Amino acid sequence: MFDLAVLWEWVMIAARWTHVITAIAWIGSSFYFIALDLGLRKTPSLPPLAHGEEWQVHGGGFYHINKYLVAPDFLPEHLTWFKWEAYATWLTGFALMVLLYYFGADLFLIDPTVMELTVGQAVTLSAGSLAFGWLAYDALCRSAIGRHQTLLMLVLFGLLLAMAWGYAQVFSGRAALLHLGAFTATIMSANVFLTIMPNQRIVVADLKAGRRPDPKYGEIAKQRSLHNNYLTLPVIFLMLSNHYPLVFATEWNWLIASLVFLMGVTIRHWFNSRHARKGKPWWTWAATAAIFLAIVWLSSVPMRADEAAALPPGAARFAAAPGFDEVADIVMGRCSMCHAAEPGWDGLHWPPRNVRLETPDQIAQEARRIYLQAGLTHAMPPGNLSWVEPEERAAIVRWYRAGAG
Incomplete structure (x- = not known):
C-alpha cells in the first residue's frame, strides 16, 4: 500500500x-x-504584402523567414x-x-x-x-x-x-x-x-x-x-x-x-x-x-514581531499525536541550530526556507516536511551533520503516521 x-x-x-x-x-x-x-529587415526582394524578412542559421541549416504584417x-x-x-x-x-x-x-x-x-x-x-x-x-x-x-x-x-x-x-x-x-x-x-x-x-x-x-x-x-x-x-x-x-x-x-x-x-x-x-x-x-x-x-529591514496564533487544525492533530514530545526533543536537538530565528550554524544568517523549529508549535506545523526530509529520507540534516540516529528517524516516522492516520 x-x-x-x-x-x-x-x-x-x-x-x-x-x-x-x-x-x-x-x-x-x-x-x-x-x-x-x-529584427526583421525590409529588402527590395520582399514578396508582395510582406513586412520584413530575416535570415537565420541553426542546427546546420539556413532559414529564410518572411513576416506579413x-x-x-x-x-x-x-x-x-x-x-x-x-x-x-x-x-x-x-x-x-x-x-x-x-x-x-x-x-x-x-x-x-x-x-x-x-x-x-x-x-x-x-x-x-x-x-x-x-x-x-x-x-x-x-x-x-x-x-x-x-x-x-x-x-x-x-x-x-x-x-x-x-x-x-x-x-x-x-x-x-x-x-x-x-x-x-x-x-x-x-x-x-x-x-x-x-x-x-x-x-x-x-x-x-x-x-x-x-x-x-x-x-x-x-x-x-x-x-x-x-x-x-x-x-x-x-x-x-x-x-x-x-x-x-x-x-x-x-x-x-x-x-x-x-x-x-x-x-x-x-x-x-x-x-x-x-x-x-x-x-x-x-x-x-x-x-x-x-x-x-x-x-534586510528588521521585521515587526509576529503575533501569537493558534495552531491550524492539521498541525494541532500532529501536536496531539503519540510520540510528539519525543520527536519535539529530537528536532530541537538536531535541527534547531539551523532552523532558528538566529541560526547558530556558521555561515547561516537566516533559517533555511524560513522553516523555524524552535518550539513545539513550529514543529507541529512542519510535520509533513519533517517526516519526508528527516524521517522517511535522509535529506535533512545535510550530510547528517547533527548525527541523527536511525532510531530517531524511526520515531519521527511513527509519530507522523500516528498523526496522519
Whole structure:
C-alpha cells in the first residue's frame, strides 16, 4: 500500500516538472518571436504584402523567414499555431497551486497573523483575484488608455503594485508572492487564449472567405504579445520566490515583488533594443543594478514581531499525536541550530526556507516536511551533520503516521 504523503509528494513533483517543461517551451518561443519580430529587415526582394524578412542559421541549416504584417494573399496549406505552450503552462501551474496552496491552505496559504480566513474564504479570494486580474487588464487595454502604450504600462504597474500590497494583507508571505506571479501569468495566458488566438482565427477566416483582413487584429495581438514579453522575467522570479525567505518572508515582500517588475522592464528593454538594432542602452543595466540593491536592502529591514496564533487544525492533530514530545526533543536537538530565528550554524544568517523549529508549535506545523526530509529520507540534516540516529528517524516516522492516520 502506498504511503499517502509519499504519493502526494510524487504527484506534486510530476506537476511541477510538467509545469517547468511547458513554461520553458512557452518562454522560449515567446523570446524567439519577439527577437525575430524586432529584427526583421525590409529588402527590395520582399514578396508582395510582406513586412520584413530575416535570415537565420541553426542546427546546420539556413532559414529564410518572411513576416506579413496583416496576412498573405493566400492561406498556406501548413500553418503552425503557437498556443498550447501557453495553455499548458497555465493549466499545470494552476494544478500545482491547487495541490500545494488549496489542499495545503492551512500550511501555505493562510497565515492567521496576517488575516484569519477559513480555507473556503482563502480559496475563493485566490481564484477570484485571478479572474479579476484578467478583467481589469483587458478593460484597460480596450479603454482610451490602451491607445497610449507608455501610459498603459504605468497604469498596469500601478495595478500590480496594488495587488502586491493587497495579497500581502490577506495571505502568507509565501502565498502572496506566488499569487502575484499567478495573477500576472493568468493575464499572459488569457492574452493568448482570449485575444491573440481569436484575432488570428478572424484573419484566417477572412482569408478563406477571400476578404482582406483588417490590420487592427494584428496590431492588438502584437500589443498583447509585447506585454507578455515584459512580464515574463518577473513571473519567473515570483514563481521561484517561495524557495527564498529573504524574498517572501520579509516586511516589504510586496514592495520587493513590485520592484522586480521594474527590473523585468529594464532587462527586456536592453534586449529588445538590441534585437531591433536600436543600439545597446547600457544605462538599463545600471538601473537594474540599482533596483536590485534596493531589493537587497529591503530584504534586510528588521521585521515587526509576529503575533501569537493558534495552531491550524492539521498541525494541532500532529501536536496531539503519540510520540510528539519525543520527536519535539529530537528536532530541537538536531535541527534547531539551523532552523532558528538566529541560526547558530556558521555561515547561516537566516533559517533555511524560513522553516523555524524552535518550539513545539513550529514543529507541529512542519510535520509533513519533517517526516519526508528527516524521517522517511535522509535529506535533512545535510550530510547528517547533527548525527541523527536511525532510531530517531524511526520515531519521527511513527509519530507522523500516528498523526496522519
